[in-house]
Amino acid sequence: MSQTVIRCVGLSKNYGHLRAVSDLNMELREGETISVTGSNGSGKTTLMKMLCGILTPSSGEIFIEKPVGNMSQSSALIPRLTTKENYDFYGVVNSIKRGERERRFKEVAEQFGLDRFKNKRVEELTAGWRQLLSFSVAIMGEPRVLLLDEPTAGVDTLTRQKIWECIMKMAESGCAVVVTSHYQTEVRLCGRNLHMERPVQL
Amino acid sequence: MRRILYIAKKEVLLILRDRMSMIILILLPLIITGILGNVLRFRLQEVGFAVFDRSGTGQMIQIISDLDASEEFSFAGNILSEEETHNAFVYKDVKFVIYVPEDLVRGGVVQIFLDGSDLIMSEAITQNLSARFAGGGYPFEISLMYNEELKSEMETLPGLVMIALIIVSSIMLGLSINRERERGTARMLMLTPAGINEIISGKGLAYLAVSLIHGISVYSLTIIMFGMEFGRGIFSFLLLTGLFSLNSMVIGVFIASLVKTELELLIGCWFFLFIPNVFFSGFIFPLQSMSVVIQPLASVMPGTLFIDSYRAIVFKEAPLFINITSFTLLVIQTITFYFVSIILFNRNFFRK
Numbered sequence: 271m272s273q274t275v276i277r278c279v280g281l282s283k284n285y286g287h288l289r290a291v292s293d294l295n296m297e298l299r300e301g302e303t304i305s306v307t308g309s310n311g312s313g314k315t316t317l318m319k320m321l322c323g324i325l326t327p328s329s330g331e332i333f334i335e336k337p338v339g340n341m342s343q344s345s346a347l348i349p350r351l352t353t354k355e356n357y358d359f360y361g362v363v364n365s366i367k368r369g370e371r372e373r374r375f376k377e378v379a380e381q382f383g384l385d386r387f388k389n390k391r392v393e394e395l396t397a398g399w400r401q402l403l404s405f406s407v408a409i410m411g412e413p414r415v416l417l418l419d420e421p422t423a424g425v426d427t428l429t430r431q432k433i434w435e436c437i438m439k440m441a442e443s444g445c446a447v448v449v450t451s452h453y454q455t456e457v458r459l460c461g462r463n464l465h466m467e468r469p470v471q472l
Numbered sequence: 473m474r475r476i477l478y479i480a481k482k483e484v485l486l487i488l489r490d491r492m493s494m495i496i497l498i499l500l501p502l503i504i505t506g507i508l509g510n511v512l513r514f515r516l517q518e519v520g521f522a523v524f525d526r527s528g529t530g531q532m533i534q535i536i537s538d539l540d541a542s543e544e545f546s547f548a549g550n551i552l553s554e555e556e557t558h559n560a561f562v563y564k565d566v567k568f569v570i571y572v573p574e575d576l577v578r579g580g581v582v583q584i585f586l587d588g589s590d591l592i593m594s595e596a597i598t599q600n601l602s603a604r605f606a607g608g609g610y611p612f613e614i615s616l617m618y619n620e621e622l623k624s625e626m627e628t629l630p631g632l633v634m635i636a637l638i639i640v641s642s643i644m645l646g647l648s649i650n651r652e653r654e655r656g657t658a659r660m661l662m663l664t665p666a667g668i669n670e671i672i673s674g675k676g677l678a679y680l681a682v683s684l685i686h687g688i689s690v691y692s693l694t695i696i697m698f699g700m701e702f703g704r705g706i707f708s709f710l711l712l713t714g715l716f717s718l719n720s721m722v723i724g725v726f727i728a729s730l731v732k733t734e735l736e737l738l739i740g741c742w743f744f745l746f747i748p749n750v751f752f753s754g755f756i757f758p759l760q761s762m763s764v765v766i767q768p769l770a771s772v773m774p775g776t777l778f779i780d781s782y783r784a785i786v787f788k789e790a791p792l793f794i795n796i797t798s799f800t801l802l803v804i805q806t807i808t809f810y811f812v813s814i815i816l817f818n819r820n821f822f823r824k
Contacts, residue, residue, distance in 0.1 A: 324659050338663060346660030348652075363664040407660075 272300040273335075275415050275446045276321065281330035283316050287472045290316040294330070296464065300414070303437070303447040305457040308466030314450040315343065317466070318419045321448065339413030341404050341421050349393035353384055353403055356392055357410070364411045378406040382432055398425040405433055409440060416440055418449040422456065434459060492736055503747065516544040516596055517760040520566040524551040527576040535604065536570070544600060561587055561617065562790045568597055581611045588616030589787040591627035593758045618787045630782040631755030633690050634716070634775050637683055638749060641717040642724030643741045645679045649728045650737050668817050676721050680714065687713030694786055705785045708792045712785060715802045716778045720745070722809040723774070729816035749775030777802055
C-alpha cells in the first residue's frame, strides 16, 4: 500500500473579500500524478504556493512529505550565474554533496542536452532552456513530492515532451506530482485532475 | 489643451494611488525642512574644555568662569602636566585646552590647543574664543592638535568612509535581497534546508568582505595622506569598519523586510539611513549645533558612533576601550535590528 504524501483538509485562502481557494480536501499517494486546471485567476498558483509553504492558508491544514521539488512560474534561476553555477548553487543549499551533484548534473545534462550550455549564463539562454534548467533544479533533490506550476509554459513541443517524459519517470519511481497546466494533452497524462472554480466573493 | 489636462489628470491619479510617490511628495519636503531647521542654525553648545594653569596666579579665573557659565562651553577639569593634554582630548572628550604660562604676568602668551580633527567645530571655537580673549587683555595663540596643517580631508574622510560603507553594506545588500524576492529565487531558497538566517548571513558575508577591503584601502590611504604609522590602531579600525558594516547591513535588511520593490527600498534607505547619517552624524554639522531634541538621537546614530570612533582611533590614537560605548551601542543596534528583521521576514517578506 503506497503512502500518503500530500493531505489537504478544508484548505481555504482568502484575499480580502475574495476566496481564491475554497474548502479543498485532497489526498495524494506516492507515485500519483494530479493535474490542476482552471481559468486564469482560479487559484491554481495560490494552491501551489500553499502546498510549498510560502503562503499561509486562511484556514485548513496541509500535510506534505519532504523533500519537495518546486518549479514556479517565475524562474528562480540567477541570471548572472551560468547553467552549472546555478545547478551547483541549488545543490549546495539543498545539502547535496559534490560528487552526487556532479553525477546528477551529468544525468540531466545528457537527458536534456544542457551540457552544451553548461558555461553559458542563464540570462543568455532561451526561455525553453531556462525551463529545462528550472525543471532540473526542481528534481535535483530527489523529491518525494514535485510541485510544478505550468512547467511547459512558453516552451516548444520537443522541450515539452522531454519535461513530461521526465515527470512520468519521476512518478514511476514513487514521486507524487502536482502540476498546473492549460494543455488538455498534459492533463490527460495525469492520473487525476483537480479543476479549480473561479474565486468566490465573501 | 484637452490632452494636456487628461495627461495631468492621469498623473495625479498615479501619484494618489502610488504609496511611494505620496511619500516622496509629502514626506520629503517635511524631512528636508526638519533637517535644515535643526542643523543649519550652527551654534556651539556645552563644548568641553580643560585648563592647564602653570602661572598659579588664578588670573585667568574670570575668563574661565565666564566660559563655563556660557551656554557654549563647559569646564571639564584642570590638567596638571603636559602629558595630560593628549589624555584630556582622548579620555575626557574636551575640544580645547587653555594653557596658561608661568610668565603670564610678565607678558607670557596664553596657548589654546584645539582638537583639529573636527574642523568645523574648531573653526567655530576659534572665532568664539578670539572674541572673548581679545576683550580680556591677554595675548593668546591658537594651535591645532591632530591636524596641524588644517587638512580638510581629515574632516571629510570619516564621513566619506561612512557613506561608502552605507552604500556597500546596506543599499547593495538590501537591493540584492529584494531582487531575489522579485525574481523568485528567495521563494526557491525557502524550500531548501537553508533557513532565513543562513540566506541572510551568506549574502551578508560577501558584502562584509567588500566592506573590509574598503576599510583596508582607507587605512592605507590614511597612512599615505596623513603619514600615520603603519599598524597603528589597525585592529580597532578594522573592528570598527566591520561592526559599522554589519550594523548598516542589518538596517538595510530591516528596510528590505518592510518594502516590496527596489524603488521602495532605495527610497527607504535614502530616508531612514542615508539622510539621517549624513546630516545628523556630525559629518556636515557638529552635533553640538543641533537642537536638544535631536542631539540625544543623533548621538546614538550609527554614523555618529562611527565618525567619533574613527576620529579617536585614527587621529587621536585612542585605545580600543575608549570607544567601548560606541562599539557596544553598535553591537546592540545590530542584534536588535537583526532579530526584528528576521521576524518581519518570516511574517511579510517571503510569505506575501
